[in-house]
Amino acid sequence: MYLFLMANPRAVSHWLAPYSPSxxxxxxxxxxxxxxxxxxxxxxxxSQPVEQSVHDVTRELIARLQGKGVRxxxxxxVMDHAGGEWDPGxxxxxxxxxxxxxxxxxxxxxxxxxxxHVAQSCRAGGLGRNSEPMGIPVNxxxxxxxxxxxxxxxxxxSSKAIELEAYSVxxxxxxxxxxxxxxxxx
Numbered sequence: 001m002y003l004f005l006m007a008n009p010r011a012v013s014h015w016l017a018p019y020s021p022s023x024x025x026x027x028x029x030x031x032x033x034x035x036x037x038x039x040x041x042x043x044x045x046x047s048q049p050v051e052q053s054v055h056d057v058t059r060e061l062i063a064r065l066q067g068k069g070v071r072x073x074x075x076x077x078v079m080d081h082a083g084g085e086w087d088p089g090x091x092x093x094x095x096x097x098x099x100x101x102x103x104x105x106x107x108x109x110x111x112x113x114x115x116x117h118v119a120q121s122c123r124a125g126g127l128g129r130n131s132e133p134m135g136i137p138v139n140x141x142x143x144x145x146x147x148x149x150x151x152x153x154x155x156x157x158s159s160k161a162i163e164l165e166a167y168s169v170x171x172x173x174x175x176x177x178x179x180x181x182x183x184x185x186x
Contacts, residue, residue: 083098
């Protein structure tokens with residue numbers, strides 16, 4: 001066992017993830033009941049009726065992410081000004097509780113956005129890798145100008161390209177499922 005863990009640092013990270021600082025005080029979404037409760041929390045805050053397909057894609061996205069080895073947490077331990085965050089080092093998506101309280105559509109969009117980052121990591125070589133652009137068609141940068149001009153993305157243009165892809169996928173959540181299946185094999 002020791003040799004296996006030393007030869008597989010990813011296994012160690014995955015094994016220790018429930019004890020990571022991001023897990024403290026967080027809600028780990030790991031069972032079908034957790035998924036339904038999460039969707040119910042978002043639904044309580046819908047200001048108008050939401051199509052069933054939004055809930056269906058949320059379920060499917062979470063199931064795909066879990067099947068790929070990604071942990072999903074509802075946690076306040078998300079970078080400032082972000083509704084969610086992909087941490088490739090822990091293979092973990094953290095969604096801020098306030099994002100869930102914005103309703104079902106916002107939750108689906110945030111999950112799709114973060115799932116796009118997971119697919120970008122897979123494109124770069126695996127879950128533990130930093131995101132790299134997938135080379136997919138994107139919406140015009142002007143559509144997401146407000147988000148891209150935020151202090152979160154004050155890096156090189158390549159980081160904005162990564163975010164433009166993620167925002168484009170977030171605007172079409174079913175696409176995230178397809179990208180995960182395409183870039184994250186097995």
